[in-house]
Amino acid sequence: MxxxxxxxxxxxxxxxxxxxxxxxxxxxxxxxxxxxxxxxxxxxxxxxxxxxxxxxxxxxxxxxxxxxxxxxxGLSLEAYRFLLGDVIYLEIFARSFLVAAATTLICIVLAYPLAWLIAKSPAKRRDLLVLLVILPFASNFLVRIYAWIMILGPANLLYTPVAVIVGMVYVHLPFMILPLYTNLEKHDPALLEAAQDLGASAWTRFWRITIPLSLPGLFSGAVLVFIPVLGMFAVPELLGGTGDLLIGNLIKEQFLDNRDWPLGAALSIILTLLVLALAGLAAWAARRGFAGTEAVS
Amino acid sequence: MALLELKNLTRRFGALEAVKDVSLSIEAGEFFTLLGPSGCGKTTILRMIAGFDAPDEGEILLDGVSLAGVPPERRPLHTVFQSYALFPHMTVAGNVAFPLEMMKRPREEIRRRVAEALELVHLSDKAASFPHELSGGQKQRVALARGLVNKPRLLLLDEPLGALDAKLRVEMQSELIALQREVGITFVFVTHSQQEALALSHRIAVMRDGRIEQCDEPDKLYTQPANRFVADFIGKINLIDVEVIAASKLRLNLKAPGLGEIEAVDARPLRPGERGVLALRPELIRVHGHKESADLKNRFAGRIKGLLYLGDVTHYQIELADGRVIAALLPNAAPGRAKFHEVGDPVWICWRHDAGVFLRD
Structure with a gap:
């Protein structure tokens, strides 16, 4: 035909x-x-x-x-005017971003070796290890935070900034491990052999090959940790002291305790805009920095 | 002294002996090929030379010095991987600069030598491209430039043309020969393609089951195979089971069961009763339509069973009286349309007494 x-x-x-x-x-x-x-x-x-x-x-x-x-x-900018007029809010925003950045950084440091270890394990054991990483999700989030109260209390760390960071890292670590693992698992082992063959030491191979190729995974993990931490209110509320309020607590407080919806809404909007700006900036930097790595991940 | 020497190399993987007592010596400037079917141990040998694997027994000497315990990054040799293993996050120039950066060469020298290496492989205009923007042949050339840029003592090539399509492969073969001649670096090439090995190499080691069956120049391998495996592996060949009837310096009389007597020649002292095969290349067999024109002693009647017209040559399958099928290759060397013996035609085949090679079992 x-x-x-x-x-x-x-x-x-x-x-x-x-x-x-x-x-x-x-x-x-x-x-x-x-x-x-x-x-x-x-x-x-x-x-x-x-x-x-x-x-x-x-x-x-x-x-x-x-x-x-x-x-x-009847519409007004009163809520925004109020927020910008008081330096305490700026302080809470700054503290929140600091906690989020610290949590992300600690998660990277802890998750990278773990993700690498899982990616390098025999295929049979990998699934089990991934399961162990996500196993904590099987129990309730609040229960797990209360467990930390019992751990941190005797250590005299409860209601301190350290407790907040510990809790934040604990809750968000799987979100860093999983994208990193997914990325590292896909690395072609021949690339490391090639680098070694061409004269690179183990350290050089890690810095010049593994790290740059894992940037997309690191980036996804960082986004998955940083942004939720910014909005998280349960962890600082349960583990933190009175001075450890974060934006999440502040927003929750406006809606549930102070019942000042416009102020809570304005806080939410500012947070959202800041996160969007940050994500846009990161995506732009990523596009410039990842040239070529998409081919592997 | 040979550049690279393998002495009684043995490598076991559990119960499997991947490499068995292999000894080789490779001269500086040589294009040396390890040829064999997959699983014959050729890649294992290459990985042991590169340092990614270590022999269980035996040693590897480079310039007379043992490489035992020297990690891959400290060996003055490079590998071109089958998958090329180009660093995807670096540009072409970045890839080629990598080995020089590892040697901590000054920036200016790196820039100059990268440019030279890219010129050598005709990729100067791709310096700023990323590997994923290149074609297969271009990636291949980047891998070569990267392997050659800091002038290693030895370049190991692991089936580097395997991923290319047929036409590109032939092009790259010519380029490889020219490149090796130009840089003068010793190449150790691994392939399962006998055609590639014949076309490229100064010397070829044919391997099977972890052993070297024969190590020789390409034309020697082709015309004087050492045994049935090499004869069968390199090119097309007819293998006829025979028994020695009489042997002298000048004549070897053989008997092929079901076929009759065959005349051959062999310088070795052979005794009547010895068994073996007569290996006969298809292009050394003549095919005639009439008995009269078939003037040689080794002459048998047959019938065309099938033919394959390839333009320059035609392959014939000729069935003899006892049912065996002999392959013959005839050049279509006369001007005008090729004249065929058609399927079913009765023909006579014959060959010179020195055309066949007797291989002892």
Missing amino acids: TNAASPASAHSQSAKRPTLWSAGKAFQAKWLVTLPPTLFLLAFFLAPALIVVGASFREPGEFGGLAPLENLA
């Missing part, structure tokens, strides 16, 4: 060739698959986010929540 124009051949091959009809089907199928998640995200992510944006420009209600809005003149 070489004559593509013949109606008989067009009919018999309609399943293989993209006709108008089958293209229409493909289009329908695409929507059928993507529509539910799209609707879900619109309803439960975008809409609430917009509500929070709106709330940040409103006045707090007399008994909490939001004051009724009669017209657009």
Whole structure:
């Protein structure tokens, strides 16, 4: 059947060739698959986010929540003005970013050798080791934090910044190990052999080959640790002292304790914008720095 | 003194003896090939020379000095890996500069020598590209430049052309020969392709099951195979089981069961009753349509069973009276359309008494 124009051949091959009809089907199928998640995200992510944006420009209600809005003149920048006017908030933001950065750094230092060890184990044992990494998720997060209270209490570390960092690292370590492991596992062992063959010592091979090739994994891990730590309020609340408040606690406090929704909303918006800016900056740096590494990971 | 000497090298993996008592000596400037089917131990030998593996017995000498205990990064030799193993996060120039950086050469010298090496492999315009932007042949050339840039004593090449398509492989073969001649560095090449080995090498060691079956120049291997395995592995060949009837310095009379007497020649003192095979290259067999034109002693009647026209030559499968099939290769050397013996045609095949090689069992 070489004559593509013949109606008989067009009919018999309609399943293989993209006709108008089958293209229409493909289009329908695409929507059928993507529509539910799209609707879900619109309803439960975008809409609430917009509500929070709106709330940040409103006045707090007399008994909490939001004051009724009669017209657009009722919108105000009061919440933002208040936040920017008090240096304590800047301090909490700075402390939060510091805790997040420290947690990320410690996670990298702890996770790298572990991920490397798993990646280098025999294939059979790897699955078991990965399972052990994610096993803590099988028990409740709060229960595990309470366990730390019992460990840190006798050590006289409870309610200190150290306790907060320990808790943060403990909770987020798997999120660093897993992307790192996924990356390291894919490294071609021939590259290390080639580097050795060309005169590189073990240390040089690590710095010049393994580390640069694992940057995408490190980057994913850092994002997965840094951002959740910024918003985490349970760990500082349970393990930290009164001076260890982080943004997460502050936001939670505005909504649940002070019932100042506009202030809480404004804090959330500022945090979100800062994180987005940071992620954008990191992604830009990553694109410049990872040239070539995508080929392996 | 030989540049590289392997002395009674043995390597075991559990119960498997991958390399058995291998001794070799490779001269400076040589293009030496280890040839054999997969699993014959050739790559294991290469890895032991590079230092990624150590022999259980025997030793490796470079310039007369044992390499035992010297880690790969301290051996003055480089490997070109089958997968090229180019560093994906470095540019072409970065890859080629790597061995020089490991030697802590001054920046200016590195820049100059990288440029020279890239020129050598015709890739000067790709210096800033990343490996994933290159074609297979270009990656191959980067790997070569990287291996040659700091002038190693020896370059080991592990099936470096294996990943290339057929046409590119032939091109790269010519380039490899020219490159080796130009840089004068000793190449130890590993391949399972007898065609590649014949085309490239000064000398070839044919390996099977961890042993060297024969080590010789390509034409010697082809025309004077040492045994049935080498004869069969290198090129196409007819192997006819024979028994010695009479042997003298000038004549060797053989008897092939079911076929008849065959005349050959062999300088070795052979005794009547010895068994072996007569190895006969297809291109040394003549095919005639008439008995009269078949004027040689070794002459047998047959029938064309099949033919394969390849343009320059035609392969014939000729079935003899006893049912055995002999392969013959005829050049289509006359101008105009090739004339074939057609399938089913009765023919006569014959060959000179010195065309076959008698191989003792």
